[in-house]
Structure formats: C-alpha cells, structure tokens
Amino acid sequence: MIEVKDITKKFGRKKVLDGVSFTANKGEITCLIGINGVGKTTILNAIMNLTPTNSGEILIDGEKIHRETYEKITFIPDAITMLPQMRITDAMQFMKDFYHSWNQNRADELISFFKLDPNDRISSLSKGNTAKVNMLLGLALDVDYLLMDEPFSGIDIFSREQIADVFTSHLVEGRGVIITTHEISDIEHLIDKAVLLNDGVVLREFNAEEVRENEGKSIIDVMREVYQA
C-alpha cells in the first residue's frame, strides 16, 4: 500500500500541495484526476523522492522510500527517461544492468505486443512509439507498484488503444497502479479508485465500484458534482 499522508509542497509562496492525503492499494488502479497544474505530477515525483516536500510523510508498504524501494516501485513519467541516442536494445540493457527486477521475457513480450524494432534509436521513434518504449521500460520491471504520469496525453488514437489494452492484461494485474490524467474518458472503465484534486487539495477520494453501486453514479458524475459545486 502506498500511503500519502498530509503532504504540503510550496514553490516560493505558492502552495502546490496543501495537505494531500490518500492511499493506493496493491492490485488496484488509482487515478489522480484534476486539470493541468493541479499538482498531480508533483505528487508522483514526491512519492518517488524526485522532489522534496515541505511536510507530511509518504510510506510504501509501511516504509519510507530508500534505494531498495526502487526495485519494487517504478515511475513512468510523461516523457521517456532514456538518452535519445540509445537504441531500444541499449535502453533495455541499461535497465537490465541496474535492476534485479528487470524481466527480459516480459520486455521481449512487450516488444512484440507493441510491434517495436529493438534496433531503432529512441530519437527516431514516433511520439506513440516513444510512449510505448517508455511504458515498456517500466512494465518490464517486476515491481509491485507502477506510477504513470498522463500515459495517454498527446499520442495517436491507435497507440492509445494499445496502451489501454495493457491495463486489462496480465502485465498490470496484481500490481498497484497510480495513474494521473486530466481527461478521464478513455480509461474510466479501468479505474478502481479515484482521487479528485484541485488547487493542491484532495476534494474527494472514492472507490468507483462502491459509488456506482451505492449511488448509481459514474466517476464523471461525481466529478461534475465536485468541480461544479
């Protein structure tokens, strides 16, 4: 379980996060929803210790993050984190070099699933393929938690579908996923839990299934309620 407890973060005088708390469970897809600039990416960076917070605490399976944690949680940012001059195979070699949790079989499987050529240079890839490689580098790690920042933004419709397929496959099954988006329509059916954010504050955290059953509302219905209130 990832526990985000009352974190605040200031850029200068501006509070980007103001007491954000939520949890994300293993085996569930948790979606951080909010318009751009609401602090979604900052939360993911904070979970990965890629940016300092001013107060609060983040626990991963009850522990603060340390170097070994990176073997069981990974982050797929919205841009690829490999050098453009590298080939896909170099990038996979790099991952293999440093991560025990790297699963080459799964990587090969993803290569064929995404129809990628391992000898292509990252700089020569299309936007969609770059996003797929980015996804591959995270998914091929045998980790418990997967953080994804806007996996669908700015890519073509076919790539989007392919990526969305990943979420329903065994590649994601059983893992805890946190995903951010400003546009929910493509993935509404995938989400187990939604966290609605605005101005650095969690407006509502709810289980999609429960709300649907108990209140008969979809996530979009709840969003409408919350944001237009």
Add this chain to the structure above:
Amino acid sequence: MKNFWKLTNFELNRFSKIYFILIGLTLAMQTIGIVLLSSSYMSDVEEQLALGSTLEWIKISVGTFSFSSVTSSYWFGGPIVISIVSLLIYVFFIWYRDWFGKNTFIYRLLMLPTARINVFFAKATTIFLMVFGLISLQLVFILMENELLKLMVSETFREDQSLNQIIFSFDYMGVLYPTSIIQFFINYGIGFMAVFVVFTGVLFERCFRLKGILFGILFAGVALFVFISPVLLQVTILEEFFYPNEIFILMVITGLMVTTGSIWMSHYLLNKKIRV
C-alpha cells in the same frame, strides 16, 4: 560498487565521442604543427645553403631546431588549451545534460536502486579519468612527435631534447607534469577537490534554482576559505607560527574537510532536496 563502475562506464561512453575528437584534434594539430614548423625551418636552412653559407653560420643566423620551437607555438598549446577548456565546461555540463531536453535522464538516474551519491562519484570519476587520460596520451604524443621531428629535421640542425627537458623547458607543462609524485598529487588533488566543490555548487543550483546559485557560490566561497585558512592564519594573526610542513599537513586536513564536506553536502542534496 558494481553499480558505481557501471555508471562510470556509462558516463564515459556518453562523452566518448567528444573525448575522442579532443584526442584526435590534439594529435592532428600537433603533428601538423611539427610538419609546418620544421619544413619552414628546413626551407630557411636550404635557402641559406643555396647562398653558400657554412653550416656554422646557419646555426647562428637561423638557429637550431628543437622540440621547444614546437611547444611554444599555438599548434602545440592550442589543442591543450581547447582540451582543458572543454573539460572545464563539461564539469558543469555533465550534470546539466541530464536535466535538459525533452528526455530528462535525471529521472532514470535518481530512480536507480543504488545510492544516489554513486551517480555523483561516477560523474566525478569520469572527469578524473578523462583528465588523466588526456595528460597520459599527451605524454605518449610528445614522444611520437619527437620522433617525427627527427625525421623532418636533419641531425646537423637539431637540438635533441629528452622528455623531461621538453617538460622542464615549458612552463605550464610543469604544472601538468610535476617531476615529484607528491607535487603531482597536490596539483591534481586540489584540482579534483575543486571539481567536487563545483559539483556541489551545481547541485545547489539544481535544488534551489535561482536562490541555489547564491548558495552554490557561497558554498564554494566557504570551501575556499576553509581550505586556505591555515595560510590565512599564518599571514595574519599567527605571524609565521607554523612550519612549512605543518602548513602542508594542515592543508591536507582542510582539503580533506572540504572534500568530505562537499561529498556529504551533495549526498544530502541528492537525497533530500533534489528536484527533477
């Protein structure tokens, strides 16, 4: 440790193209310099011979040719300066290149399941290896170029110099190649300490951005002050109190303090304050 060497190898590969260009440029320019300078010298000599001058007279009027005639030219010193400047710039760029561009590699480096200070050490080691590599290769080049010079200029007009004479006769080479091994460690120790301090300064900027530049400069200022504090004490309030070997020991201590302080501060910044 394994991860450290992997990272070092990785960092080395990232700069290897430019590095090979620097090596090639050095060899090429210095070789061209020797060919040009020695052939122009030999044509002067031949002109004199054609006029019927005696060998003795030519040696006096045109002068003899030695490796020093080459080392004092831009053909020789130019590539050395270019290499030094390139590496100095790269001390900064080795960090900033990870942040810049769309593909921000720093995410990857910071998310590696290894101590983040290894990234710092790998980058520092890369710089050190490249510095030592260039000065080593330059020594080999001098020997090769000296042989080339012997082919170009006939023995009568040549004043052969040994490697050490070439180095002694050239001021800034003395700094790069001290004869005493202790002096070598002092020169490069101070240089590498400075690299650590600059790295910490860069990390300050990366953590706190604009304000960080100020912190970085302040940190470098404090580091300099700590390092030279024995000398400052010596010339001010203590009035030559310390013996030279005591000053040496004190500066070794303050140097180590600055280096460990720099590493500790970088470790702290990388773990607690860094942002992507």
Add this chain to the structure above:
Amino acid sequence: MVIKRFWKLIALSIIIVAVLVTYFIHSALVVASQFPDLEIKTISGDETTLNDVAINGDYYHEDNYSSSLIVSLDGSTYYEELSYFEKLEPQFPPNEATKIKDKYRNFMRGKMYNPSSFFENDNYLAYVGAEISDWSKNHLPKYYLEVDVLNKETNTSHSFQTNLPGVKEIQHADILEVHMDQEDLKVIVNLNYYLNDQYVDEIKVYTLSISAEGVVGDQTLFDPQEQSNKDKWSHLMFLNDHSELDSGNNLLLQKDIGHYVEVSQNAIASEELDSELLEREFYIYNIKSNQLQELQIPQEQYEKLLSNEFHLNGFVKDNHAYITYLNEENLVVLSFSLEDFKVDSKQTFNLTDLGMEGTNISLMENKIYAVENGMGNSAKIFVGDVTTGEILYKGEIVHEQENDDRDDFTLNFYTITKN
C-alpha cells in the same frame, strides 16, 4: 562480454596507469642522473681535518638547470634531489639557526633564520629580530625589536617587543649580533638612513633589560655625522662570521674612509663621481667591557689591505683576531693578539703552489679552510694551520666516476661551514 562493454573504461585506465607509472619512474631516474655525484679526493694531508665540514655552492648545467649543493667527505647533496618534504625546510644549506629549530621547535616558531639574531649558552637561547610593524607615510618601514628568551632549564620563554629609541626615518635595520650578559641582552644593530643626503650606516649597541622589557641603554659605535660629510665618506662593516650563533665577546669592525673625485667620462660632458678609498681601519669592540680598540696595522701590510677590495676577510677566535687578504698569488693571514692589538704572527699560503686561483675562505679552530671559487667542473680545497702556516690538507672536489669526463657543468663554491 565484460571487456567488450567496458573496453573504454578498461583501456583508459590501463593507459593512465601505464603511462603515469612509467613517467614517474623515468623522471626519478632522470633527476637522479641529472646531477653528478661529487667527492672530495685527497691529494695530500690528513682527511680528518674535513670531518663535519660542509662546502656549499651551486651547480650549473649547460642546459639551463642548476641546483644548490653541499659537498662533504660523505659525498654531495643536491637541493633539487631532495624529497618534497626536505625541500620544505626553510634553508638550504641549513645554517646554525635552522639547526636549532628541531631542538627548540616551539621557541623557533615565527623566527627569522638569521644566525646573527640568536645567542645560545648553556642556560639560555635568546632571539632578537628587527621586524617591521608598519609603513610610514613616506614609505619608510617602522622597525621594532622582537625579543624572545628561552630558559632551557624551565623550558619557558619570555618574549616582548620594544621600539628602537633615538631612531627616526630609517631605511633598513639589521641585527648584527646578540649577546646575553646575565640579565641583559646586548644587541648590535646596523641602521641605514639618510643624513644630510648621505646614506649612512650607524652601528648601535642596545642594552635590553629582560626584566624591564625594554631598552635601558644605547650607544653608537661611530658617529654617523662623520659619514655625512660630503667631501669625505666612511663606511662601516662588521667582519665577524655571521653564520655563527655566538661570535664571542669581541667583534671585528672594518671602517673605510674615502672621498669622491669627479671624473669626466668622455666628450659628452657627463661627469660622474667616483670614489677613492683613503683610509682603512680595523677595530675590536668588546661587548662585555664596551671598549672599542683599533688594531695596529704594520705599515708594510697597510698598503696591501687598502688595495684589496674584495678579498678581505676577518675572524675573531679566542684571543686572536685574524685578517686575511690576497697579495698577488699569496693568501696572507695576519693574526692580532687581543691583549695588545698588535700583529703577533703572519702566515702566507702560496695559491699558485696549491694550484688554486680565486678562493673563498673560512676560519675554524685555528685552521683556515679555502675552496676554489672558479667556475670549473672541479674545485681545489686546502686546510692550513694559521699559527704555523703549515698546510694540513690538500684535496679536490671532483666527479666520482673518473672515467666519465663530462664537462657540461660548472661548480661554484662559496662557503665552508662546520656542523
């Protein structure tokens, strides 16, 4: 596989280690072979007269490198061959002041290594240094005396600073001698300043009281007014051995008196003042009794002494003062008794017979030590007895490998000291 992926790192590391190790081994060998091993080869006489004697000089190589060196019976030591830490030592060759540094490490901190500034006896080690506290508006230094006296028994030191009384606007101050007499320090200081537009030397004897931490008496040995006379100048010199901590109670002074003559150089009407030496006097100053006595120079030696500009040396040992000079190829040693200040013996050493040209000499324990100061690749030395004129030892500093006749270097020796 590993090699393939890491080849750049491995290759670079191998190049670095191989080249740098080779370079430093090579450099060490070059430096070691750069300077020839010198030895003292005995020609005749008793080698033991050179025990503990060090001959100091410089080595010059054609290729523009040089080094100070010390030659003794044990061979030669070059400054450039010393290790980094040995080079950090304050003086090469070491002098009497640097030698006491290791014994009294804390006391010697911050002191100038000028042997004249020190006095040592069984109970005390005293130091007086002329230091500059400030610069006045007309760019003249303001001097004060830094005094430090170590009681060897209790290992405590007493230090204080004191101004130089009766001194204004001096250009330069030099400590010539420090002598401790019970509770008082006698300090002889040479002061340079302008008096009536003439640059004069004033030799002052200060009496410092250690308990009162200040100057309790000062005396000028020669009236500087005399030097400021435009028609007639005089110049004072202190001939005692500066390299010793304690020059004894008697100090030997040389006083030159001369005048200026106008010489017209050439047609371009540039007239220059040339000086001509008229008189030369020698004095013995006794620190204890505060007496200044003139040495009586016999007429036949006086002319020679007057014409010897550069080859005059003076020494005081026990009950005698010695003045040496060159008379054509003879090295003459005049010995004066300190009882009646008259010459009681005169010894002559013929340099041509000894195969020497110019010499630098030193007098130690009734023996005269001389070393050739010509710029050759060897240097002759001799030791003579100043009381009998006997030559005790003859030798030569030569290159150890005799068959190796390198002549691409020159040697210049200038001082002889005893450890």
